[in-house]
Amino acid sequence: MLAIFILLGVLVVNIFFCSSLSKTLALIPKRSHVFPSWFAWLILIPVLGLVFEWMMLPFGIPNAIKHHLPQNSAALRSANKLFAIGLAYVIIVTLAAFFGKMGFFIGIVALILFILYWLEVVNARQCLGQLSAGYKG
Numbered sequence: 001m002l003a004i005f006i007l008l009g010v011l012v013v014n015i016f017f018c019s020s021l022s023k024t025l026a027l028i029p030k031r032s033h034v035f036p037s038w039f040a041w042l043i044l045i046p047v048l049g050l051v052f053e054w055m056m057l058p059f060g061i062p063n064a065i066k067h068h069l070p071q072n073s074a075a076l077r078s079a080n081k082l083f084a085i086g087l088a089y090v091i092i093v094t095l096a097a098f099f100g101k102m103g104f105f106i107g108i109v110a111l112i113l114f115i116l117y118w119l120e121v122v123n124a125r126q127c128l129g130q131l132s133a134g135y136k137g
Helices: 002-026 037-044 049-068 073-098 100-136
Strands: none
Touching (some): 002 049, 002 100, 049 100
């Protein structure tokens, strides 16, 4: 019973995470996207979602930000942080699949990286939102 609640909790958190990624990508014109923004939702697919995490977290989202705002130093810093944290996260999660006995410790590191990535995505979205509001106003 506890396992079901944990799995449901993880699913809900991942839905909110994918929503956050999608909202961030919605602020970037499609011509700047490396991958379609709906790829962010494919992260929810068990096992196969890891492939989309490899595509979107270190490459898709940071590169979309870089292509959209190549002259904005704050956006470039955020994109570089997203790349570094995203790459570290997907490497750790991939390693966790191969090292079951170390899974708990790897899981803690992955959780910390996941939270850091999510916080940086929110920061990037706020930056993009302010820039969009500035252009309209």
